[in-house]
Amino acid sequence: MPYRYRDDIAIADVAFEAWGASLEQVFVAAADATMNVMVEDLATIGRSLDLTIELEHDQLDLLLFNFLNELVFLKDARKLLLRVGSLSIRRANSNFILKGVVYGEGLDPEKHPLGVDVKAVTLHRFSLRQTQTGWEAFVILDI
Amino acid sequence: MPVPESVKRISDTVWEIPVSYKDGMRVPGRIYGTEKLMKEMDAGVFEQLSNVACLPGIVKYAYCMPDGHWGYGFPIGGMAAMDPEKGVISPGGIGFDINCGMRLVRTDLTIDDVQPRLRELVDALFRRVPAGVGSTGVIKLSEDEFKEVAEQGSRWCLSEGYAWPEDLQNTEEGGCFRGADASKISRKAIERGFDQIGTLGSGNHYCELQVAKPENIFDDATARAFGFTLPNQIAIMFHCGSRGFGHQVATDYLQLFLSVMERKYNIKVNDRELSCAPFRSPEGQDYFAAMTCAINMAFANRQVILHRIREVFSDVFRKDPRDLGMHMVYDVAHNTAKLEKHEIDGKLREVLIHRKGATRAFGPGMAGLPDQYRETGQPVIIGGSMETGSYLLAGLKSGAEAFYTTAHGSGRTMSRHQAKKMVRGQTLQKEMEGRGIYVRTASWSGLAEEAGIAYKNIDEVVEATELAGLSKRVVRLLPLGNIKG
Numbered sequence: 001m002p003y004r005y006r007d008d009i010a011i012a013d014v015a016f017e018a019w020g021a022s023l024e025q026v027f028v029a030a031a032d033a034t035m036n037v038m039v040e041d042l043a044t045i046g047r048s049l050d051l052t053i054e055l056e057h058d059q060l061d062l063l064l065f066n067f068l069n070e071l072v073f074l075k076d077a078r079k080l081l082l083r084v085g086s087l088s089i090r091r092a093n094s095n096f097i098l099k100g101v102v103y104g105e106g107l108d109p110e111k112h113p114l115g116v117d118v119k120a121v122t123l124h125r126f127s128l129r130q131t132q133t134g135w136e137a138f139v140i141l142d143i
Numbered sequence: 144m145p146v147p148e149s150v151k152r153i154s155d156t157v158w159e160i161p162v163s164y165k166d167g168m169r170v171p172g173r174i175y176g177t178e179k180l181m182k183e184m185d186a187g188v189f190e191q192l193s194n195v196a197c198l199p200g201i202v203k204y205a206y207c208m209p210d211g212h213w214g215y216g217f218p219i220g221g222m223a224a225m226d227p228e229k230g231v232i233s234p235g236g237i238g239f240d241i242n243c244g245m246r247l248v249r250t251d252l253t254i255d256d257v258q259p260r261l262r263e264l265v266d267a268l269f270r271r272v273p274a275g276v277g278s279t280g281v282i283k284l285s286e287d288e289f290k291e292v293a294e295q296g297s298r299w300c301l302s303e304g305y306a307w308p309e310d311l312q313n314t315e316e317g318g319c320f321r322g323a324d325a326s327k328i329s330r331k332a333i334e335r336g337f338d339q340i341g342t343l344g345s346g347n348h349y350c351e352l353q354v355a356k357p358e359n360i361f362d363d364a365t366a367r368a369f370g371f372t373l374p375n376q377i378a379i380m381f382h383c384g385s386r387g388f389g390h391q392v393a394t395d396y397l398q399l400f401l402s403v404m405e406r407k408y409n410i411k412v413n414d415r416e417l418s419c420a421p422f423r424s425p426e427g428q429d430y431f432a433a434m435t436c437a438i439n440m441a442f443a444n445r446q447v448i449l450h451r452i453r454e455v456f457s458d459v460f461r462k463d464p465r466d467l468g469m470h471m472v473y474d475v476a477h478n479t480a481k482l483e484k485h486e487i488d489g490k491l492r493e494v495l496i497h498r499k500g501a502t503r504a505f506g507p508g509m510a511g512l513p514d515q516y517r518e519t520g521q522p523v524i525i526g527g528s529m530e531t532g533s534y535l536l537a538g539l540k541s542g543a544e545a546f547y548t549t550a551h552g553s554g555r556t557m558s559r560h561q562a563k564k565m566v567r568g569q570t571l572q573k574e575m576e577g578r579g580i581y582v583r584t585a586s587w588s589g590l591a592e593e594a595g596i597a598y599k600n601i602d603e604v605v606e607a608t609e610l611a612g613l614s615k616r617v618v619r620l621l622p623l624g625n626i627k628g
Contacts, residue, residue, distance in 0.1 A: 005560045006558075007558040007560050007561045008558070009187075009213070010187065010213045010214070010215065011185065011212065011213060011555050011556070011557060011558040011559070011561075012212060012213065012214065012219060012347075012555045012559075013214075013215065013559075014559060014560070038276045039276075040588055062398075062401070066398075069394055072390075073331060073334075073335060073391065075276070075277060076277065076335040076336070076339070076386075076387035076390075076391075077331070077334040077335045077387070079277045079279075107276065107277040109275065109585065113586075113587075113588075114275055114276045114585060114586045114589070115276070115586055115588050115589060116276070116345045116346050116559070116586060116588070116589045116592065116628075117275070117276040117277075117344060117345035117346060117628070119239045119240055119344075119346075119387075119390045120239035120390045120393060120394050121394075122215035122216075122239075122416050123215070123235075123397065123401075123414070123415035123416040123418070124214075124215030124216060124235075124414055124415075124416040125414075126415065126416075140215055142215065142238070142239045142240070142390075143345075143346040143347075143559065
């Protein structure tokens with residue numbers, strides 16, 4: 001599990017660190033960390049549909065912010081629990097472009113042991129940075 | 144953690160963060176709390192409150208209530224008054240769950256009526272008031288109809304038969320804040336929330352059956368004025384907000400403010416969550432209009448839930464809810480920004496009050512209170528943990544020093560993850576049942592996260608508000624049954 005919840009920060013909400021060897025991997029880890037707050041066992045999320053997500057931003061950390069927000073949006077608007085199937089990030093001129101396929105299925109309390117709802121992704125202490133071994137993100141979710 | 148050395152004690156219950164604490168502070172920070180509560184405040188409170196004190200246009204102080212704890216942007220329990228002409232509006236001073244709030248309903252029932260039907264009542268509430276991740280309500284609306292809800296709030300509920308006229312009088316601003324404009328909300332916000340009216344949500348949201356025992360009445364005359372007249376009388380308290388709609392409105396404008404704050408308005412903040420725009424700017428005004436829509440949607444949400452609660456009691460006791468005396472005591476909003484008139488240094492001024500996890504608490508005689516509470520001051524509903532109980536307070540004249548603001552709950556002292564490590568949801572449910580509290584939940588882990596041990600002592604929090612002159616105790620309410628999101 002390339003993410004860890006932090007007990008000592010923003011105790012009324014949920015803070016996590018996520019990491020990966022590549023930029024794409026840290027996005028996938030952060031998506032799972034966000035979803036894992038709402039569903040206790042991610043393995044219960046089956047693959048009944050695929051969705052394409054395309055996002056663009058001139059700041060890499062805000063691209064991650066928007067990507068996580070998209071998953072939170074789809075949870076309410078389409079009642080979908082989603083994981084990342086494939087994802088690529090490339091640079092075009094001054095922008096970063098994310099193209100990804102997320103997969104999942106409709107939320108079903110009988111099948112998915114639910115945790116607590118993620119209301120939003122906050123920007124308090126939000127960070128995405130390159131380290132010697134790869135990439136790390138720090139995120140606080142509003143519960 | 145220990146209180147930082149530079150924080151000065153002003154009185155038994157008032158503490159000050161001086162402007163020298165951090166570069167850029169325009170006003171000092173003021174924290175209300177006893178010494179014990181101050182020592183329990185986490186590091187986030189001092190960091191975040193001093194960030195708030197740096198915002199352009201802030202008046203007097205950046206305030207934090209005794210239940211203050213680490214939030215994002217503002218601390219939870221935070222309050223700031225901004226000069227509307229020179230100051231800013233910030234989603235980080237309101238929160239994502241815009242107009243998360245509390246509502247309290249009294250009944251003519253006593254514990255003897257309810258105890259034999261407790262399971263039946265709680266089970267029926269659990270069915271009729273959807274709770275948990277992704278839950279949807281029964282009311283099906285078109286996009287245009289939803290926009291009407293957002294602009295009209297509780298008034299929409301009245302026209303649709305989900306409200307009694309008196310309910311609106313007993314809601315802050317009649318359940319409809321002025322300035323809502325649905326043309327300022329995004330399609331995404333509507334898509335996220337249009338089917339969630341009448342749902343509780345999750346986290347610390349709940350609906351609780353409570354009893355007012357005679358030994359827990361602190362002020363008999365005010366308790367009577369608030370509708371508590373019988374020994375062991377039953378009340379229903381619930382906590383929820385604007386659901387996905389409000390969360391998306393806040394997210395949309397946070398993103399917009401990030402893109403214009405520095406570039407267009409040359410404003411720098413210490414925490415990107417405090418992204419803001421001048422209140423009188425086009426972006427600031429658009430956010431105010433959209434945020435007010437979310438405030439009104441939350442009032443409508445709580446109004447529809449009240450309607451469902453009345454239906455449940457009516458079904459179980461086979462009586463009209465009016466014959467059960469199911470009058471609403473009051474509805475308070477926690478996460479709002481609002482123009483209010485206050486006396487500041489001897490002059491009446493209009494200010495933009497941000498309250499984030501804090502409750503308006505108007506004192507006796509103030510305009511804006513319904514006639515029945517003109518003499519008593521505003522009822523203030525304080526939700527405690529589901530194990531320990533909650534309070535009904537009244538606003539005081541001396542609350543003027545904090546722009547008539549008080550606490551909103553007990554405030555967490557333990558992380559959600561830590562609580563889950565210490566408590567199992569199923570075990571907690573059984574233990575609580577042994578103590579006469581019947582709980583239903585949409586999430587076992589969510590239940591564990593809300594265990595009483597994760598919260599500050601509510602008695603100490605409300606006592607601190609009383610000592611500080613912000614609000615006074617009227618009734619302490621003990622839990623009998625609870626539904627959790």
